[in-house]
Amino acid sequence: MTRVLRFPRLSAAACLSAIVCALMRDMCVSRGIAGWAQVFLFATLALLGLCFALMSCRFFVDAQGVGVGFLLRVRRTDWDDLASLGVLCCNSRRVYLYGMYRGRADFLQLLHRAPRCGAWGFVVPGSRKLLRAIATLCPYEVDLSPVRPMKRQGRLRPLWHQTVLYTLLLVPVAALAFLTGGLMLIRASGLNAAAAMLGLTMGAMMLFAAGCLLLHRAQVTAMTCPGISDKGVCAGHGLYLPWEDVRFGYVHRIKHVSGMFLLSQTLEEAGRRGAPPILCLSMPDTSTLLLAYLTYCPHARKTELE
Numbered sequence: 001m002t003r004v005l006r007f008p009r010l011s012a013a014a015c016l017s018a019i020v021c022a023l024m025r026d027m028c029v030s031r032g033i034a035g036w037a038q039v040f041l042f043a044t045l046a047l048l049g050l051c052f053a054l055m056s057c058r059f060f061v062d063a064q065g066v067g068v069g070f071l072l073r074v075r076r077t078d079w080d081d082l083a084s085l086g087v088l089c090c091n092s093r094r095v096y097l098y099g100m101y102r103g104r105a106d107f108l109q110l111l112h113r114a115p116r117c118g119a120w121g122f123v124v125p126g127s128r129k130l131l132r133a134i135a136t137l138c139p140y141e142v143d144l145s146p147v148r149p150m151k152r153q154g155r156l157r158p159l160w161h162q163t164v165l166y167t168l169l170l171v172p173v174a175a176l177a178f179l180t181g182g183l184m185l186i187r188a189s190g191l192n193a194a195a196a197m198l199g200l201t202m203g204a205m206m207l208f209a210a211g212c213l214l215l216h217r218a219q220v221t222a223m224t225c226p227g228i229s230d231k232g233v234c235a236g237h238g239l240y241l242p243w244e245d246v247r248f249g250y251v252h253r254i255k256h257v258s259g260m261f262l263l264s265q266t267l268e269e270a271g272r273r274g275a276p277p278i279l280c281l282s283m284p285d286t287s288t289l290l291l292a293y294l295t296y297c298p299h300a301r302k303t304e305l306e
Contacts, residue, residue, distance in 0.1 A: 002130065004059050004127060004130045005057065006058060006059055006115075006117070006124050008125060008127075011051065011054040011055050014050045018050075021043045022040075022044045024040045035189035035190055036189045039185055039189050039197065039201050042197070042198050056071045057070050061130065061133045061134060062137060064076070064078060065078040066122070077099075079140070081101060082101065083101060083102045083103075083272075084099065084275065085098070085099045085138070085273060086099075086273075086274070086276075086278060087126065087143070087277040088277070088280055089147040089239065089277055090280050091223070091238045091239055091281060093147065093149065093238055095131075095277075096123050096124065097122075097123070098121065101119070101120065101121055106120060107267050108250060108267070110123060111250075111252070111282075112252060140274065143274055143275065145276070145277060146277075150232075150240050150241065150242065152232065152234065153231040154231040156229045157229060158225050158226070159227070159284075159286055159288055159289065162221075162284050163222055166217070166218060166221040170214045170217055170218040171214075171218055173214055177207045177208070178208065180204075181203075181205070181207035181208045182204070184200045184201075184203055184207070187200055188200035188201050188204070223235075223238065224236045224283060226283040228288070228292045230296050232245075233262065233281065235283055239279060241262060241279055243297045246293070246299060247266050247269075248265070248299075249261070249293050249297065249300060250263075251285045258284070260283055260284070260289060260290070260293075262280070263280055264278055264279035
C-alpha cells in the first residue's frame, strides 16, 4: 500500500512552526520568562494538534483501489468504481491526480471544489511515488505522461489591474491580522490566569492563520495574473496555452466569487478513463479575457459562458 499526504506543503509548514514554538518555549524557560514560556507552550500544543490532523489526511493506493480519509474515517473505492482517473496540471504547472466516482462524474464540480475531496471524487497533489504506484497497481491504463511546457508565442499583455486591486485589499488586512495577533500574545504573556492566557493565545493563532491565508491568496493572485495575446493565454509565469489548444472554456460564478476555466480537453474527454493529461488555467473572468477567448479561440462557444 502506498500512502501520500493530501496537504504536504501545509503539513511541513505546520511542523516547522511547532518546532520553532517549542524552541522558543525552551529559551524562555531557560531565561526565566514564565509568561512567554506558557504562551509558547499553548501555541506548541495547538500546532501539534494541527500537525496531527494534517498528517492524518492521507490518500491510499493499493491493489484493490484507492482510499481518501482522515484517521479511521476512510472512503475506500475499488478501481472499477472510478468513472475517471487522470492527471491535471494547473496554473503553476503543479501536477495533481484526479478521480471521479461512478454516478457523480461531473468534471466541472471537481474543478469548483478542488483540491478538496468528497462524495464526487478526489484531487490530490501528484508525486513520483504516487504516480509510480498508480502505474503499477491500477488494472487499466492511465496516461501519466509528463506535461511539457509550451513555448510562448508573441508578446503577452498582462492584466495587472485586478491583481493590483487584490493586493491592495489583502496585504493591509493581513498585516492588521498579524499586528493584532502579536498584541494579543503580548497581552497574554502578562496575565496570570491560565484560562485567559489560553484564550488570547488561541485567538492570536487564529489571527496568524487568517493573515497567512490572506497573504497566500495575494500571492496566488499575483502568480496567476492573466496574460493574453492573439496567439495564446497564460497564468503569470506558469502554464501557457495556445488558443488552438483550448478545447473548453467555462465561467464559474457563485456569491462574491467568479473565475474562468480554460481546459485543453473537452468535458467528455476529461470524464473518461485514460484521458491524456489535462492542462487547466483558472483565472479571473475579466471582460478583456472573455473577449480574447471569444475572438481568438477557434473552439469557443458562447453557450459555455452562460
